[in-house]
Amino acid sequence: MNELHVTAAGAAAAILTVLSISGTLYWMLHPPKSRADIAAVKAERLLKESFGTVLVAFSSEIRSEHMMVLAARLARGLNSELLALYVIEVPFTLPTNAVMEDEDRFALDVMASAEVIGKRFGVDVRTEIVHHRHTSQAVLDLAKRERADLIIMGSYREGTYTGAPLGREIEEIAANAKCDVLIGVEGKHGTLLYDETQAEAALQSKV
């Protein structure tokens, strides 16, 4: 075997090789951004900055279980805090502090389900049950108190209600909230996002 002998020219060539190859690859992997790329990055940054707390609203009329899954995924991806709220609407025939055991029990079940959904996605869910005369006002108040950045709601049981297809409570929340509102309308209730004639045609073409 020959002797090991490092020369200055050899060392310089070795360094030059590493620098030129790594510099070339670095330049290649950082291309200029297009208008679409810049817009996408801006939207992403805005989303990251703004979504601190996500509030998922439930009530006897607002069914948000399926949206809870979406909310948990979002919260995990955006590292947001997740708050599930169940509003028990107190009728005007009862005092505001009236005991409503059955409703409370049902609310507990819903909140427990919300927590399980959150855990399945590795997100801790804070839950709160509120008694209020108006569901919409309760959600808006809590969103204000918690400085929520996003309110997520599911469908309204009376989706076909004339004059307020999404349900009056949902419409009021959407109209008056000071943050973004995401409404998930289930296909079988919401005719706005679901074109039955096309679905039927698609089904027939499959057959």
Place this chain on the structure above:
Amino acid sequence: MSSEIVTGERQELRRSVTPWGSYSWGYADVGADIFVALGLVIGVAGGATNIAFLFAGLVYVAVGLAYTELAAAYPVAGGGQYFVMRGLGDFLGFIAGWAVLLDFTIDITLFAWGCVGYLSHLPVLNVLDASAHPLAHFWVILALIAGLAVLNVIGVRESTAFNGFVSAIDVFSETLILVLGFLFTFHPELLIHSMQSGWPNTFQLMNGISLAIISFVGLESISHAAEETNRPASIIPRTSISLILTILIFALAYSNLALGMQPWHPVPHDAAGHAQQFWHYLGAVQNQDKAVAVMATNIPYFGLLAAFYVPVFGATLLLISSNSGVFGSSRIAYAMSQFQLLPSIFKRVHRKFKTPVISIAVFCTLAAIELVFAALQGNFGYEFLGDLYAFGAAASYTLVFVALIALRLKDPLTPRKFLIPLNLKMRFKGEEVLFPIVAVIGFLGIFAILIFVLLTHHIGRIAGPSWLLFGIVIYAIYRLRKKLPLFGSAPRNWNRDQVQILKNAGELELMDELVGKLKARDPNFTMRTP
């Protein structure tokens, strides 16, 4: 509605190649070339190996810049064949495509040969050594070609992700070999001595230059993937230029290191019992097809590991390149038959596997025939394949330069996000155009190499033109039967096609620019077919 859904899905699939993916498409092809070319060039150019690589490298930079501009401006599958067809018409487009097809079939055989060569460097597999066991060597290569053909028919082909992974490891490994080689074994005075004592005659130098060009062939793979690249007009210039630089750095560094390397192990005497320098040993017939592995083995300490790892890795990279030959040849034939340059039989896909089975079978058979011819050359079989490879590349690249100049003059409206530097402003048919000076220089360089190939490669100068003649006969029969012009072009609306190409590529800003220019020239221009 349903058609919209289909369009949406297709667009998502099409634009899925990232910058690294685009780079690795090219690298999987060109990256392996140095493993093949180094031994061949040292074998003929001796002490001027680095000069041969430098001259070929300068031409290659011009070729690379031309491909970069064209692929960014016309991001469609087909590469050189498409550019030439668009710039110079159907007949010359066919010639360019047919020359590239020669390269891709040679690709299959040459890289399969190199793959077996590198494997034979492993002590346990030295039974595959071509000089010691030619018959075993031949059958293993033939089996590899058949295996790749079957794999491609059933649809198994290298994915971009796998290419990306192998390319990343290869860039790292080749850099590591160079860094450790330069650090521990390089002696500048030995480099000068090798250049002085081993300087070849003019004929050998020309031969070396024409062989050195094969270490740069394959850049067009980036343009073949252009249609599937995300934002091709922006990404392809980056990936192409990076590939040009990487390969140039490797080629120059390896050739200089080979000439100035003090090997860790003593150099064996040659067959006649004479003492030889390390580069003599690298360029000897028994080492030509595994030169990089021999170099790596002779680096102190690292060589112990490299003895096992570099042959296996080199063989893997060469096998992928060989596979890209199978895939590329069938794809180019498919594209050519779509433009009515080849019979529609090459468009046919297998009913079950949905792959162009006839194209694969035809071009793998041609690769096997080339292997038989190469094997008949005995110890010069590897060089024979190198000769043909150089001919195909030089012929195709020569036409690409002419096409670039023609497209600058005929199609000045197409937005070019990347322009070759050094342009001359002039007017042509009432339009202001930029005449590319580098394209003229590149044309002269590559044309000179084509002449070198014809002058210095005895077999290449017969087999190469024969291949072109064979293709022209097929082309003529097909075009006459289809009642299409033989030397003219089939009618096409290139402007409308170009708008559609940019739209499909997601280059909406460039599409707007082109539509604006077309409407300014012709207010009745519409994107839709009337």
